[in-house]
Amino acid sequence: MTTVRPYGGVSAEDRAALRRDKLLSAGLAVFGSSGYRSATVRQICRTAGVADRYFYEHFTGMEDLLVAVYGMCLDRLETAVVAAISASDQIATMARQGLEGLVGVTGDDPRLARVVWFEVLGVSRRVEDTYLHRMERFADILLASAPELDDTAAELRASIASAAVGGISHVLMTWVASGCVRPRSQIVAALEIFLISVVDGVRADR
Structure with a gap:
């Protein structure tokens, strides 16, 4: 089994949790301003400051994020x-x-x-x-x-x-x-x- 080492003193689990929090905050910002129906994964990730690939670590899609x-x-x-x-x-x-x-x-x-x-x-x-x-x-x-x-x-x-x-x-x-x-x-x-x-x-x- 491969062990994921801490990066910058932060564990992989903590980094993942931080990314999820950022995505939630971005979802609130986007859904609460321009709306859910026009939002995209790319827009959410850009607002959150995370790479698009991390979105699907936590959510199955935009409805799941909503x-x-x-x-x-x-x-x-x-x-x-x-x-x-x-x-x-x-x-x-x-x-x-x-x-x-x-x-x-x-x-x-x-x-x-x-x-x-x-x-x-x-x-x-x-x-x-x-x-x-x-x-x-x-x-x-x-x-x-x-x-x-x-x-x-x-x-x-x-x-x-x-x-x-x-x-x-x-x-x-x-x-x-x-x-x-x-x-x-x-x-x-x-x-x-x-x-x-x-x-x-x-x-x-x-």
């Missing part, structure tokens, strides 16, 4: 929300802080916003399934932070959470499409009222 970039973007959003809501156990405070984290990351990075809310639309069944899976994860986060829903039937809880996540996503999509012209505080306030009204509606229905 799924990975989308996952990276959703990880950032998810991390921001979880970090924000962990600072409180009061539903109103958690809602506001979680939304501030979500809106903050969305507004701070137009490239991420374009990938998350536009570039993944209508690509393929695989991308759609990835989108649905990630939305379910956000619904799970919402359920975990809303003990008021614990006594609700499981299927109803899941539907309520999915509806809430869908509503939030649509508001953010229209905000991004407008160029984020409305102040972030207005978006957060509107979504906070929406979330609290959902929880209050469940309480009143008991």
Whole structure:
């Protein structure tokens, strides 16, 4: 077996990981500016500063890269929300802080916003399934932070959470499409009222 020696003190595994990170960053830059559908492997590699042959070390094609970039973007959003809501156990405070984290990351990075809310639309069944899976994860986060829903039937809880996540996503999509012209505080306030009204509606229905 041939042993690949470190180059410049960096192992082959670390160099490969660095190239993958560069390709992901390039994917975000390209998909988030000129779009996924017009992007090419050569453009991605040129933006990343890596040779074309390294692309296929990590991705089977452009759609595979899109799924990975989308996952990276959703990880950032998810991390921001979880970090924000962990600072409180009061539903109103958690809602506001979680939304501030979500809106903050969305507004701070137009490239991420374009990938998350536009570039993944209508690509393929695989991308759609990835989108649905990630939305379910956000619904799970919402359920975990809303003990008021614990006594609700499981299927109803899941539907309520999915509806809430869908509503939030649509508001953010229209905000991004407008160029984020409305102040972030207005978006957060509107979504906070929406979330609290959902929880209050469940309480009143008991």
